[in-house]
Amino acid sequence: VGFNREFTINLAKYLPLPLWEIMTQAAQAATARGWQLYVVGGSVRDLLLAKQEGNKSPAMQDIDLVVDGFDQTADVGAGVELAKTLQPLYPESRLEIHGAFQTAALLWHKHPVLGSLWIDIATARTEFYPYPAANPEVEASSIRQDLYRRDFTINALAVRLTSNHAGEVLDFFGGAIDLKERKIRVLHPNSLIEDPxxxxxxxxxxxxxxxxxxxxxxxxxxxxxxxxxxxxxxxxxxxxxxxxxxxxxxxxxxxxxxxxxxxxxxxxxxxxxxxxxxxxxxxxxxxxxxxxxxxxxxxxxxxxxxxxxxxxxxxxxxxxxxxxxxxxxxxLQLPNDSLERLSHLETYQTKIESGLSEFEQVSQIVKLLQNYDLPTLILVALRSEHRPTRQTIWKYLTIWKQVKSPLNGNDLKTLGYPPGALYKEILEDLLAATLDGRVSDRLTAQTYLAQKYSL
Ligand code: ATP
CATH class of the missing domain: 1.10.3090.10 (cca-adding enzyme, domain 2)
Structure with missing residues (x-):
């Protein structure tokens, strides 16, 4: 395994034209500075897989580029500098810089052809700064090191964009064979200890x-x-x-x-x-x-x-x-509502189960269950050993929760009830009566009101 100059991919054929143009611009900008530029990671894997299977090219929305270069006059990494050079060519893109030196990204929220597009541009990590970028051995060793930090062989392939070897696939760890044999393989024995x-x-x-x-x-x-x-x-x-x-x-x-x-x-x-x-x-x-x-x-x-x-x-x-x-x-730093649910689930469950065993009227059940959010009710329903609990919660969520009183505040006004704090009480009462079947439509609601509340 290593570098096999025979193994190439014609990116022009596989990338959508606007993306290919961006890559070409990036490669030219890198070449002008004497740097090498590579596509790496998931997009290379997906492209080679598509090529191998004779599929058309996969959706390309996350592209990882790695620049291999060192510029003693620059106060930022090569990746950041390259991104800064490219951005003005694409006024509709946005430039983001992460960390002090290492990576930059160009983002398009709505690229007219590609939809959303995110191009990360990182600087090849190597311990041997500075070095003459023109030296191909050092250059190869630094992209190799960059790839060696990656998770699996199939994610540690790179395609060169610069020089007259553009399109060349760099395969130091046997990723191409693993793609063929459909294998997930780490790069070294320590990999999983390093990063669980x-x-x-x-x-x-x-x-x-x-x-x-x-x-x-x-x-x-x-x-x-x-x-x-x-x-x-x-x-x-x-x-x-x-x-x-x-x-x-x-x-x-x-x-x-x-x-x-x-x-x-x-x-x-x-x-x-x-x-x-x-x-x-x-x-x-x-x-x-x-x-x-x-x-x-x-x-x-x-x-x-x-x-x-x-x-x-x-x-x-x-x-x-x-x-x-x-x-x-x-x-895991789950969101607060989730933490709360998971901590108090037993208490909620006890309250709900004992309420449900005691209440007979639907309105009472609704009043109890409306204190809990949907995920909590689902978890309680799942956990409950008691089948009727699950059925009642299901009924509440699918039917009872949607029930509305046949009359609203405006109707009360039209009927001549003086607006005020009593409205809330009346409307709650009407809803309960509806849930319990004592009221079914506007007419029965009016009769119910007339019996209970004087004008
Ligand atoms: P996807 O198609 O799911 O986006 P991807 O391969 O692009 O897959 P990302 O999570 O976006 O996955 O990571 C991009 C690249 O960064 C990977 O291809 C891999 O080379 C590298 N990488 C990501 N996470 C790790 C990790 N935990 N350890 C080593 N390398 C990683």
């Missing part, structure tokens, strides 16, 4: 691309999990806030994807749920709950800003003891 989120990434790519995790990599995964390194780093929130955030991001990607079921199963079979907590296991009960919550998510879809991935994660955490659940949720 890579386990989740491995699973995500395996399931999404329909690849398998290569046997040695799987062994590294199991070894890393058994070594306890994840638990030490992941449970120690104060030490590793960035890690927690990245793990949450990976969980989010997995749990919001259409393939989440297969991904969770694969994570569980690798023992990787233990990265969240040593006692977390996908037993039959938990699996059943995860499947069941989907029914609720489908039914209530976007209501009350229901966040699908988050609710799935909350259900997954139902597999833990309350105190563990709380600490995992806190470490």
């Amino acid at each position: 989120t890579r386990i989740y990434r491995a699973v995500r790519f395996a399931v999404r691309l329909r690849f398998t995790i290569e046997a040695q990599t799987e062994a590294y995964i199991r070894y890393a999990i058994n070594s306890g390194v994840y638990q030490r780093s992941l449970l120690a929130h104060k030490k590793a806030p960035a890690l927690q955030t990245r793990l949450k991001t990976e969980l989010k990607y997995i749990l919001q994807a259409p393939y989440w079921e297969r991904a969770i199963q694969l994570l569980a079979s690798l023992g990787a749920l233990q990265c969240l907590h040593p006692t977390l296991q996908l037993n039959q009960k938990l699996w059943w709950l995860l499947r069941l919550v989907d029914r609720w998510l489908r039914r209530f879809d976007r209501q009350d800003n229901l966040v699908h991935w988050l609710l799935r994660l909350e259900v997954l955490l139902l597999g833990l003891e309350t105190s563990d659940r709380q600490s995992v949720a806190y470490n």
Whole structure:
């Protein structure tokens, strides 16, 4: 494996024309400074995969470029400087600079042809600054180093944009073979110890691309999990806030994807749920709950800003003891309403179950349940061992919650009731009477009012 000058891809053929033009401009700007420029990462993987399978080119919305160059006169990194040079050529794009030196991005919110487009431009990381950029050996070693920091061989391929070797694929770690054999493989044995989120990434790519995790990599995964390194780093929130955030991001990607079921199963079979907590296991009960919550998510879809991935994660955490659940949720920095739900779920459940067993009238049930938000009610329904509880909550959410009183404030005014604080009481009363079947339309509502409230 290494650099095989025979292996090339004709980007002009695969990239949409406007994107190809941007790449060409970027390459010219880099060449003018004596720098090398590469496309790296996910877009190279997706392009080569499309080429291999004879598919048309994939959607290209996130492009990662790496510049290899050093300019002693510049006070910023080459990536930042290149982005600054390019931006004025595309007035509709926005320039963002991250960190003091290393990366910049050009963003198009609404590119007329490409839709949203995000081009990251990073500077190849190397420990050997400064060096003459013209020296091809040093240059190759620095892009190699940059690629070596990446997660899997299929994500560590680069396509050169500059020089007369443009289109050349740089494959130092066997990524091309792994793409052919559809394998997810780490670059070195330490990779998963270095960055635990890579386990989740491995699973995500395996399931999404329909690849398998290569046997040695799987062994590294199991070894890393058994070594306890994840638990030490992941449970120690104060030490590793960035890690927690990245793990949450990976969980989010997995749990919001259409393939989440297969991904969770694969994570569980690798023992990787233990990265969240040593006692977390996908037993039959938990699996059943995860499947069941989907029914609720489908039914209530976007209501009350229901966040699908988050609710799935909350259900997954139902597999833990309350105190563990709380600490995992806190470490993952879940939003406040989610933390609160997960901490007080038992209390809410007890209150709801005892209320439901006591109340007979629908209006009483509605009054009780309207104190809780939709995700809380779904979690309580799922957790409840008591089938009627689940059925009542379902009925409340699908039917009773939507019921309206046949008369509103304006109607009361027309009927001659003097506006005032009493309106609220009357309207609540009317709604309760409607829910309980004592009132069914405007006429019965008026009769009900006439009997109870004098004008
Ligand atoms: P997607 O198609 O899901 O966006 P991607 O490969 O572009 O996939 P990103 O998460 O956008 O994934 O990451 C971009 C690139 O950065 C990856 O291709 C990989 O080379 C590198 N990378 C991302 N996360 C890690 C990580 N945890 N460890 C090492 N390299 C990473």
